[in-house]
Amino acid sequence: MFAAALVPPAAAGAAGAAWVLLGVAGLVLAAAGLWWALAHAGLVRIAGLVLVVAAPLAVLALYARHGLLMPAVLSLALWALALAAARVALTPRAAASPPPEAAVAPPLRPWVAMNPRSGDGKVARFRLAERARAAGADVVLLDPGGHDDVAERARQAVRDGADLLAVAGGDGTQALVAEVAAAHDLPFLVIPAGTRNHFALDLGLDREDPAAALEALTDGVELRVDLGFAADRVFVNNASFGVYAAVVGDPAYREEKLRTTLQALPPLLTGDAAPRLRMRAGATRLDGLQALLVSNNPYRRFVDTAHPGRRERLDSGLLGVLCVRVDNAAEAVGVLAGAHAPDTPDGPGEGPAAGVLRLTAPDVVVEADTPTVAVGIDGESVRLPAPVVCRIVPGALRVRVPRRRPGTPPRRPPADWRRVRDLARHRTRTGG
Structure with a gap:
């Protein structure tokens, strides 16, 4: 330095x-x-x-x-x-303690829903259907047109005697079936066949080899992880409000992501259509927010170039809350330079006039000036009646994972020069 x-x-x-x-x-x-x-x-x-x-x-x-x-x-x-x-x-010498694992017997009647379109055809490319059937699973290929009610099909599988529910698809589909699995206290298996698969990433699964997740059907262990709820909708990753939710809700977003985003952003950031949200979490009150991200357990950092969007654990029993308000170029520069409010667990006050605020809480209330509010739930656009109460249910989901999996890397915190100085002085004094 x-x-x-x-x-x-x-x-x-x-x-x-x-x-x-x-x-x-x-x-x-x-x-x-x-x-x-x-x-x-x-x-x-x-x-x-x-x-x-x-x-x-x-x-x-x-x-x-x-x-x-x-x-x-x-x-x-x-x-x-x-x-x-x-x-x-x-970086701590040991990463945060992972959720306790329990050895389990293989399921007798596993049921797997597979989306052939997810991840540019990963289901066909990795022969996931054939491999799952060879492991004894009842495989259902979802309608490529997106007309299947995957949650209802999962409920029907439970009525037919399925003792494990699994999904090969994106995070939005994972959340729908995870809700059914949690409601019936059945194990849930994640097969990372989507585009990003953030939930699988934070479970320590190998996203480059989705077929490896099928080993959990014969040699698996079980974890208990939390589930987030936005009103009555489950999310395994996050629920986003404001700018991002409005962009995702545009019908053209699926086909032309960049072009749609660039067209939609100006009125959403500075025009009359700019969302202005209010948030309540314990004693913390914030007004005039443009964007709000509520996550199932907190993300490590607002921006982490090495591992963007990583969660250190999925069993803390707390929601992560990221609030953003930027109204002009000067404030945008301040945010990009890191000039935002420090993280706070649940502090009082109105929060910063502009910038970014992070906190954790067991529940969050999101308010708007409209009867309904757009929400992006694990990347799927919905509208929910305002206010929206977001909460977390600790240990609600039983997740079946392979015994052998890459795991998550140790947390690399941002550079805190005062702590570095104190650490150096301690080492010098002790001769270490």
């Missing part, structure tokens, strides 16, 4: 501080341009895109012209190394 700070003045002499400020100014302008590109259309969006590209290039060109490009690259590399070293130093 010290070496990274010393490289610019060593290379530029007395003007080193000015060159550092120039680099910071370029990043700030690029962040402001990104906000203009997302929150506006037409000429303002074009100007924002130009700024996103031109500001960093102009800084690099000035550095190169004055012979400071290589020192700048070296300084950035040293900063990256310092951040990585700090995160490693602060």
